[in-house]
Amino acid sequence: MGRLRAITIKEIWALIRDPRSRITLFIPPLIQLLIFSYAATLEVDNIDVGLLDMSAGVHSSEFASRLAGSPNFRTIKRLQSPGELRAAIDRQEVIAAIVIEADFDRRVESGQPATIGVVLDGRRSNAAQIVASYLQDIATSVGADIGPLSRAPPGGSVVTNWFNPSLDFVWFNLPGLLVLIVSVTGLSVTAQSVSRERELGTFDQLMVSPLRTHEILIGKMIPPLIVGLINGIIYLLAARLIFGVPFTGSVALFFFALTVYMLALIGVGMLVSSISQTQQQAFLGSFLATVPVVMLSGFSSPVENMPGWLQIANLVNPAQYFLVISHGLFLKAMPVGAVLAQLWPIVIIGCVTLATSAWLFRARME
Amino acid sequence: MTRPPTFLRFDLRRVSALVVKESVQIVRDPSTFLIAFVLPLILLFIFGYGVSLDASRIRIGLVLEDDSAPALSLAQAYQNSDYFDVDMARSVAVVRDRMVAGDLRAMVVIPSDFGAAVQRGERPVIQIITDGSQPNTANFAAGYAEGVRANWAAAENLESGRAQAPPISLATRYWFNPELKSRYFLVPGSIAIVMTMIGTLLTSLVVAREWERGTMEALMATPVSMAEFIASKIVPYFVLGLGSMALCTVLGITVFGVPFRGSILALLAISSAFLLPALGLGLFISAATKNQFVASQIALLTGFLPAFLLSGFLFEISSMPWPIQMLTYIVPARYLIPPLQTVFVAGDIWSLFLPNIVIMLGFGVAFFALSFRATRRSLD
Numbered sequence: 011m012g013r014l015r016a017i018t019i020k021e022i023w024a025l026i027r028d029p030r031s032r033i034t035l036f037i038p039p040l041i042q043l044l045i046f047s048y049a050a051t052l053e054v055d056n057i058d059v060g061l062l063d064m065s066a067g068v069h070s071s072e073f074a075s076r077l078a079g080s081p082n083f084r085t086i087k088r089l090q091s092p093g094e095l096r097a098a099i100d101r102q103e104v105i106a107a108i109v110i111e112a113d114f115d116r117r118v119e120s121g122q123p124a125t126i127g128v129v130l131d132g133r134r135s136n137a138a139q140i141v142a143s144y145l146q147d148i149a150t151s152v153g154a155d156i157g158p159l160s161r162a163p164p165g166g167s168v169v170t171n172w173f174n175p176s177l178d179f180v181w182f183n184l185p186g187l188l189v190l191i192v193s194v195t196g197l198s199v200t201a202q203s204v205s206r207e208r209e210l211g212t213f214d215q216l217m218v219s220p221l222r223t224h225e226i227l228i229g230k231m232i233p234p235l236i237v238g239l240i241n242g243i244i245y246l247l248a249a250r251l252i253f254g255v256p257f258t259g260s261v262a263l264f265f266f267a268l269t270v271y272m273l274a275l276i277g278v279g280m281l282v283s284s285i286s287q288t289q290q291q292a293f294l295g296s297f298l299a300t301v302p303v304v305m306l307s308g309f310s311s312p313v314e315n316m317p318g319w320l321q322i323a324n325l326v327n328p329a330q331y332f333l334v335i336s337h338g339l340f341l342k343a344m345p346v347g348a349v350l351a352q353l354w355p356i357v358i359i360g361c362v363t364l365a366t367s368a369w370l371f372r373a374r375m376e
Numbered sequence: 377m378t379r380p381p382t383f384l385r386f387d388l389r390r391v392s393a394l395v396v397k398e399s400v401q402i403v404r405d406p407s408t409f410l411i412a413f414v415l416p417l418i419l420l421f422i423f424g425y426g427v428s429l430d431a432s433r434i435r436i437g438l439v440l441e442d443d444s445a446p447a448l449s450l451a452q453a454y455q456n457s458d459y460f461d462v463d464m465a466r467s468v469a470v471v472r473d474r475m476v477a478g479d480l481r482a483m484v485v486i487p488s489d490f491g492a493a494v495q496r497g498e499r500p501v502i503q504i505i506t507d508g509s510q511p512n513t514a515n516f517a518a519g520y521a522e523g524v525r526a527n528w529a530a531a532e533n534l535e536s537g538r539a540q541a542p543p544i545s546l547a548t549r550y551w552f553n554p555e556l557k558s559r560y561f562l563v564p565g566s567i568a569i570v571m572t573m574i575g576t577l578l579t580s581l582v583v584a585r586e587w588e589r590g591t592m593e594a595l596m597a598t599p600v601s602m603a604e605f606i607a608s609k610i611v612p613y614f615v616l617g618l619g620s621m622a623l624c625t626v627l628g629i630t631v632f633g634v635p636f637r638g639s640i641l642a643l644l645a646i647s648s649a650f651l652l653p654a655l656g657l658g659l660f661i662s663a664a665t666k667n668q669f670v671a672s673q674i675a676l677l678t679g680f681l682p683a684f685l686l687s688g689f690l691f692e693i694s695s696m697p698w699p700i701q702m703l704t705y706i707v708p709a710r711y712l713i714p715p716l717q718t719v720f721v722a723g724d725i726w727s728l729f730l731p732n733i734v735i736m737l738g739f740g741v742a743f744f745a746l747s748f749r750a751t752r753r754s755l756d
Contacts (some may be wrong), residue, residue, distance in 0.1 A: 030670050038677045045703065046685050049696050052512050056694040073544075084694070099551060100725045102714050118543065125547050132553025133561060133717040137692045142548050153544035167502045167525050169518045172475065174508030182511050194676065202669050290581050291407035293672045297577070298410055298418065305422045310690065312513055314435060315428045324426075334478040341509040348477040 013221055017229030024203070025233040035199070039191045039241050043248060047183040054140040056084040060098045060107035062091075067115025069152065073126065076148050077108070083144075099131055106130045106141045118156060173341040184255045185336040186309040188245045192238050193304055193329055196272055197296040199234040200279025205292035223372050227364075231276050238272040239265065249340070259339030263349055267335045267356075274328040274356045277363025278303070284370040307333045328356045385601035394600065394608030401582075402612055411578050412620045416570045420624060423562035424632045434517050435461045437471035437483040444491020446500070446532070453528040454484060459520040468505075475507050482506040482517035552637075552721040560635075563628040564716040565689035567621055568709050569680070571647065574617040575654025576661070576679030577672065583609060583662035584671035602751060606744070610655050617651045618644070628720075638719035642729060646715045649736040653708040654679070656743025663750035683709035708739045 026032045059077070063070050078086055087104055089095050095107045109127035117124040126149055130138035174181045207213040216226055242265060249255040257264075279296055286292040306316070307329035313321060324330055331352040338344030338352075402408045440451055455462045463480065465471045471483045485503040493500040504521045506514035553560045586592040595605065625643065628634040636643075657679060665671045685691060686700070687709035693701055704710050711732040718725050 028667070028670075030665065030667065031673075034670050034673045038673060042677065042681060045700060046681070049685050049700050050691055051695050052691065053695050054692050058694070097727070100718075100722065101728045102718075121543075124544050126544060128546055128548045130548060130550045132550040132556065133714075133721055134692070135550060135553045135556040135560065136558055138550060139556060142546070146546050149544045149546045156543050166499050166529060167504050167522050169504045169506070169522070171506050171508035171514055171518075172472075174511065174514075177508050177511040177514055179511055182509060185509075198672065198676075202672075206669070286407070288405075288407070288585075289668045290405070290585060291410075293581065293668070294407040294411050294578070297573075297676075298415055301415070301418055302422060302426075306426045311427045312510065315432045316426055320425050337509045338476060338478065342476045344476055348473075351477065 014225055014228060017221060017225055018232050021203070021229045021232045022236065025199075025236070035195065035237050036240065036244065039195060040244060040248070042191055043184070043187055043245060044252070047180050047187055047253065050183050050187070051179040052136075053179060054137045054144075055082055057082055057106070057141055057144070058085045058087065058104045059083060059141070060087045060089045060095055060104040061110075062089040062095050062107060063110045064112040065110045065114035065116075067118075069115050069118045069124075069156070070110045072155075073108075073110070073148065073152050076152060077145075080144065080148060095129065099129060102131065102133075104131075105134060105138055106145070108145065180253055181255050181341060182337075184245070184249050184253055185340040186307075186333060188242070189307060189329055189333045189336050190304050190309060192241055192268070192272070193275060193307075194300055195241065196234050196238050196275040197279045197282075197300050197303075198293060199237050200230070200276045201283045201286070201292040201296035202289060203230055203233055204280070204283035205286055205289045208287070209289050224368065227280070227368055227371065230280070231273070234276050234279065235269065235272050238268060238275075242268045255340060257340050258343035259349075260346075263346060264335075264339045267332065267339070267349060267353055270353055270356050270360065271328060271332040271335075274360035274363065275303075277360050277367060278328075280367035281363055281370070284367050284374070303327055303329045306330065309333060325355070326359060328359045331356050386603050386607070390600060391604050391607050391611075394604065395611045398608055398612045402616065408578060408616070411573055412616050413623065415573060416566070416620045416624045417627070419566040419569060420563065420627050420632065423566045424559060427562060428558060433461050434459060434481050434513060434520070435463070435479065436517060436521070437465050437474060437480045438462050439465050439468050439471055439483060439485045441488040442486055442490045444494070446494040447486045447490045449532070450486060450490075450502070450525065450528050453524055454521075457520070457524050459524070475505075478507075480507070481510060481513050482521065484521050559632055560721050561689070561717050563624070563632055563634045564720045565687075565713060567624045567628075567647075568650070568687060568689060568712050568716060569683050570620050570624055571617050571650060571712075572654055572679050572683040572709060574613060574620060575651050576658040577675040578616075579609065579613050579655055579658030580661040580665075580671040580675045581668055582613075583659060584666060584668045587662065587666035588668055602748060605751075606659065606747070609659065613655055613658075614648075614651050617654070618647060621647050634720055636720055637723040639724050642715075642719050642724050642726075645733060646712065646719060646729060649733040649740075650708060650712040652740030653736055653743055656740050656747060657708075660743050660747035660750060663747050682707040686710065687713045689713050708736055711735045711739075 025035070061074055061077070063074060074086065077083055087098060089098060089107060095109070098104045099107055107129045109129065111125075111127070114124050114126070128142060128145055130142060132138060171177055204213070207216065246257060246261070246264070249257060278299055282295040282299055283292045286295050306313070306320075306324050306327055313324060313330060316324065334352050335344065335349055338348060436454075438451055438454055440447060451464070454460055468483070468485060471480060474480045475483065483505045485505065487501070487503065490500045490502070502525055504518050506517050508514050550556060586595070625636070629636050658675065661674050661678070662671050665674060683689075686693075686704045686707045688704070689709070693704050693710070696704070715729045715732050718728055
């Protein structure tokens with residue numbers, strides 16, 4: 011126990027001795043949280059569109075003014091010719107251009123169905139589809155006012171959004187970014203702490219000391235664990251105080267799950283550092299592991315959108331389970347049973363990675 | 377004739393010797409190989425298969441509180457829909473628990489008086505409840521669920537008003553990407569990330585290591601000038617960056633079927649213009665930190681994450697709050713994404729390329745000036 015305490019103290023000192031790395035551990039994650047929780051939105055707003063109105067009648071003007079009045083659109087660039095339209099789309103000055111043909115008003119007046127053409131920039135196909143749906147709504151509302159007969163009946167369904175009634179993206183982003191940033195820092199701190207000693211030659215000194223392998227390993231697990239837990243505390247406070255995101259679950263359960271998740275990540279980081287020779291290799295290797303862990307966690311796009319074989323491969327990705335827990339505890343008051351159902355795969359992953367890295371370390375020592 | 381200041385001295389023979397030394401180090405170290413060739417493969421793989429913003433089947437629960445013929449027929453309509461994988465349930469409570477667990481993304485409740493309402497000739501109302509913790513999926517689910525109901529109602533002639541054609545319809549055409557494949561913008565975006573990793577992360581690590589080990593001082597004691605030193609660090613990583621860009625391009629076209637409608641010359645010009653600020657930032661970070669760990673964290677924060685999140689590659693810049701929009705103007709990757717996407721799916725549009733290239737080169741000059749200063753100051 012005395013040896014374990016000594017190495018723990020030594021590891022904590024190694025982590026926080028250098029003022030710059032001390033700052034690097036906590037300030038960048040906070041900046042990331044502030045910037046990216048607002049930046050990462052799949053909503054589309056402040057849209058710039060072009061309008062080529064060759065009809066210039068009452069109804070086409072009505073469409074134009076509703077477009078200008080819509081909160082989603084920012085500027086409406088008046089276009090004079092198809093050539094201008096092409097140039098505006100090509101240069102990405104506008105994401106969509108609306109073409110109202112010369113006979114539009116005449117057709118509406120005479121009660122014939124009329125069409126509004128829209129050219130969209132397929133380079134940004136995702137945003138373009140959302141813009142198209144906004145334009146569709148405006149066209150429907152203009153059309154609904156033309157004849158009282160064709161007024162659409164009120165919808166036959168009532169939509170309720172549970173857990174996040176106004177579908178605020180920040181409520182989704184913050185629990186997700188927590189997983190993402192904790193994973194990135196956790197993996198890099200672990201990978202770095204072993205390889206730095208190896209590069210400086212002090213790892214050999216550790217090995218000739220009376221410390222046992224498992225004691226060295228446990229000591230190495232302390233710094234990333236502390237960093238992860240402190241970041242967890244910062245995020246919980248920031249969620250409540252800065253972002254107004256609710257935390258509906260049990261705080262104790264959250265820190266328990268975070269600890270288990272950190273141990274699994276530390277196992278991955280240890281695996282990487284046990285096979286690398288230098289800090290550079292360890293860092294780049296851990297980054298290489300971070301990319302799929304984070305990208306396939308379900309934060310950037312839902313896991314169920316992936317092809318079946320990739321979903322199976324993704325079963326070994328601990329971030330996938332922790333993301334469900336994080337969203338659940340923040341927004342859904344997730345009960346213990348549901349949390350444990352997501353936690354046991356993380357426990358297995360942690361056991362396998364930690365055991366393998368312990369074995370690799372021991373094999374290297376002999 | 378005045379001699380140039382010593383830090384600007386430039387001898388081609390000396391530079392090429394240094395470039396050879398640097399290149400040998402690159403080839404020898406497996407981690408550079410990882411970043412230059414394995415990372416592009418992983419990223420392409422993830423963006424090609426793993427990340428899909430295209431709508432796919434959503435898992436929903438269907439609570440059937442009514443056994444009447446119309447209720448069963450609507451339930452059948454949901455089960456036949458291509459948008460949903462439907463799990464039948466008898467009570468809202470059961471589905472609620474599964475939504476909390478993250479199993480189901482939404483539920484549709486067909487209430488007990490549904491059939492009776494149809495019989496009385498009233499418009500029956502269903503309830504759609506989504507899991508708001510995933511706002512994007514929630515929006516899709518609500519929209520599709522209402523669509524299925526509206527189509528069913530129209531087919532059953534419950535809503536006569538809907539049957540006739542709307543007076544104004546929208547005819548949409550998507551240029552460059554009529555099939556709306558998100559791969560078309562994800563694959564060029566992954567090239568931006570790979571080049572950022574090589575230019576900024578790899579370079580900052582390599583140079584910070586020289587500082588950490590003290591080989592930098594040793595190098596500075598030789599007749600090698602600052603300009604020569606920087607050139608020797610840039611050339612190999614520049615070539616490496618272009619190499620993995622080429623790898624991504626070839627794989628993107630052959631494996632993932634992304635079109636390439638522009639010219640190779642334009643692609644080279646755009647990529648080269650971006651690699652300068654990326655390398656400049658890497659050099660500056662290493663000169664300013666002189667510590668591999670700190671350099672790597674700063675490189676992730678200022679290089680990788682902005683290229684990923686603030687470049688307009690996944691998230692629309694115009695939708696961000698304005699302080700963050702302002703911040704994107706100093707992210708070089710912001711100027712890379714539009715020309716890169718254009719050269720792949722649209723073609724050579726030089727009126728879009730040139731302003732972006734000029735801005736990227738401007739950033740490059742600024743970063744190099746900064747790293748010059750940081751390196752010189754630390755030697756005094």
